[in-house]
Amino acid sequence: MVEMMLLGFLMDGAKTGYEVKKYMEKSTHYFFNTGFSSIYPKYKKLEKEGRVRVSQEIKNGKLNKVYTLTPAGEEAFQEWLAVTPEIGRIRDEALLKVFFFDHLEEKKRTEQLAAYTEALRAHVNALKAIRERLSVHRIEPWKMTTLEFGIRYYEFLNQCFSEMA
Amino acid sequence: MVEMMLLGFLMDGAKTGYEVKKYMEKSTHYFFNTGFSSIYPKYKKLEKEGRVRVSQEIKNGKLNKVYTLTPAGEEAFQEWLAVTPEIGRIRDEALLKVFFFDHLEEKKRTEQLAAYTEALRAHVNALKAIRERLSVHRIEPWKMTTLEFGIRYYEFLNQCFSEMA
DNA sequence: ATGGTTATATATCGTTTTGATATATAACCA
């Protein structure tokens, strides 16, 4: 899945691994993220499979590796994109702790829920700040949709965990 | 984190690896799950660390490995449980596809969203059926809370993705 | 101008997690 994401990031032009990471950091990082330890080996693998072309180019003042999508790569990406996704597992540590809350004394439970919901509130505000910054630039509509979703999502978590207290 | 879950499952009594898996399957599987490939090696590791005691006992008619929580193991679990969790990443493939939806033709987008929300609807119904079954037995309150959360969560997803169409 | 910090860039290592698969016995049913 990380592979498909890495192909997708090349859809609007060739990039260095570092640029991909930077782009990820300010767009998908709150719902999907990957480190350099995946990026470079994955692009190497994708090159071997003919889905990406690597060229040494002078970009940003230095001679760097620039990754370009090949027609085969674009096809693979489009194919993945068109398939209806499976329903994913929630996989949230906070919820796992709630599952075991019968083993935690009430005072600590209340404290933890208070601290957690407060962190969620701050997180929502951070995402809203990003939205304000982006609303100035014209951003691709569906990319904005994921940001809106992120805000609603963490607001939803905040509400649910608040109600548990 | 899987480790702490495996300790937690022993809090209400000793179990075989298989029993832990079965328990997980009908309680946490929709928000947290692990395979045998994690369970057995992890318990082996936890035994080496003195957090779990392994004994060969006749359970369910056969001589099986039964895992028991040691005082050190319970302490480690309690310590983990008391720490306020970090906010987790959403990490949802469906949302990643939405992020790239500008590259997918409208017809396919609409079809995909329809198919996905329909799957979510079915998923919610499955969870509601589990809730009905469980409401007969008296289940620990916080375990029920996670199930209620699951239902609300997938209903929320359904609503969000429906509105995208 | 030289020293320190930040940004750019690539790479590797070890650990964790996941998915698939192999194996064997006991229990149940036809």
Add this chain to the structure above:
DNA sequence: TGGTTATATATCAAAACGATATATAACCAT
């Protein structure tokens, strides 16, 4: 008696993640 399902343990390879090393360029302050 044979076939299927449930119980049970184990291993392997692949995927993903976290931490960390390294080096140059750019920027800023003294």
